[in-house]
Each structure stands twice: as structure tokens, then as C-alpha cells.
Amino acid sequence: MIGQPIEAAGRVWLRQALIVLYGGIGAVHLAAPDALMPIMPDWVPAPRLVILATGLCELAGAAALLSPRLRRAAGGGLALYALCVWPANLKQALEGIHVAGLPDSWWYHGPRLAFQPVLIWAALFAGGLTDWPFRRGRSA
Template identity: 40%
Template sequence: MSFLILLTLLSLIAYAAGRLFKRRLPLRDAMRLGMGCAFLYTGLDHFMSGATRYVPMMPDLLENYAFELVWLTGGLEIAGAVGLLLPLRVYQRLGLPNLRGWAGVGLAVLLCVMVIANINVAVTGSHVAGLDFGPWYYWSRPFFQPVFVIWALYAAGVYKTSSLRENTL
């Protein structure tokens, strides 16, 4: 739920900034920028707080690889964030196709895999540093995962709308 608050807040800031600078920012782009910034933050946090926040979330089955998996998921989150945040002009200048869709799908798959850690925390009654909200919070987290998956796919443009206008940021 804290990720949902961060994601929503960052998306609203992106949308408001577009309005402030008199540049109409489509909702999809505001959601993409919000998700990119949110994953950039959490990805970096995997490296800064990995041992205290993320390693304890890992199931016992993965404890031998917990630290490496935390760093891997942090790196993948940063890669996905960069894929969402890069302007299309950068992709074009580098001669690359638009990788936003791949970034969104990659983040969606990562979110599906990471739900294992969220379920583990709820079932084992573990505690996550910095998230001192009680057991109800840990039990609610897995139920928000589909929201994040759909958000990632929509924001990355995997879900097409009937609009003829392409994202241009």
C-alpha cells in the first residue's frame, strides 16, 4: 500500500507539473512517469536497505540466495524504470525501437514474482523495516499486486486505447 501511495503521488506530481508548464500531459504519460520514478526509488532502495528491508522478506527456501536476489530485483527495477522514463527521442537517436512496452512487461513479470516475498511476510508474520503498520498491512499487500501489474502494462502502452494519438514524451 505504501508503494501505491508513492506511485499515485508521483503520477499526480507529473500530471500537475505538465499543467503548471502548460504542457498537456496525457494520463498514461503521467502514470508512466510516476511508475518509472517509483521503481527508480525502490530499485535504489534495494541496494541501500537490502539487508534490513528486503532480505528478511525472502522465504526460507531462497535464504542462500537472498542477498543476490535482492540486488537482482533492484537492478531489474532500475532497468525497468529507465525503460519507462527515457524519452522516445533518445530511443530514436540511439537507433533503438521503443522499449517502453518491454519495460512494462518486464516490470509486470517482476511484480508477479515478487508477490512471493509479500505473501511470505504475511504468512510468517515477519516484520519489514520501515513498514511498521501491523499485520493487516502485510496481508493486504499481495492483493494490490494486480493493480501494479495492470498499471505497469497500461502506463507502458501495452494496453492500447482507441486514441490515434501516440505518446510523444
């Protein structure tokens, strides 16, 4: 990464961070789906199956970020995933649902909910689907 423009170095660093993040979260979804059942919105069909499927999607997305050929699809898929899990995060925060291993305060939930758009951008940027805010020289 030495000598690379900041955009390229940041993209590599962010991609590595997302691989670790989504790999870890995906493993939790597969290892302990019942712990996440209380935060699933009531309108989600087959919630346990959805938790397991999202765990597989997280692991697949993390693995695909490693492949230049699959990276764009992974970035788009992980961005869509981050958008789709927002209702569960909202339910947990608004209803004060305890999940073992996670804090219960708004000091955790507030930043987590506010950070969701950043996570969506991070997936798009790491996957090479956006250059914003680094693209220069374009006029509006």
C-alpha cells in the same frame, strides 16, 4: 497533457508514477539488501544476490520507461517483476515479518497484496502493452 485523450494523459501520469516508485524501491534494494533478507522465501537461491538483482531490474525498468523505444519492454519486465515478488510479500504478511520502515499491520499488508494485480496492470498500461479498460468500440 492538455488536450490529450484521458487514456494518453493517464498513461503518461502512470508512467511517471511508476518511474518514481520503481526508482525508489530499486534504490532501497541496493542500499539495504540485508533489511529485506527475512522476507525472502526459503526456496529462493542466493537471496541477497536476488535482492540486489531485483534492485537493478527496478532501476533499469524505471529508466527504460523514459525511452519510447524501450517502454514496451520495460512495461512487460516490470509487470513480470511485480508478479515474481508476490511470494516475498506474502511471506512477510503471513509470517508477520518486521521490515524497518514498513508497517506491520494487516491494514498495510492486505491492501498491498490486493494491489499487486493493479501494479501489474499499471506496468502493462504504462508500457503500452494494454489499452484496457479504455479501448472502446470493440465488441466481445
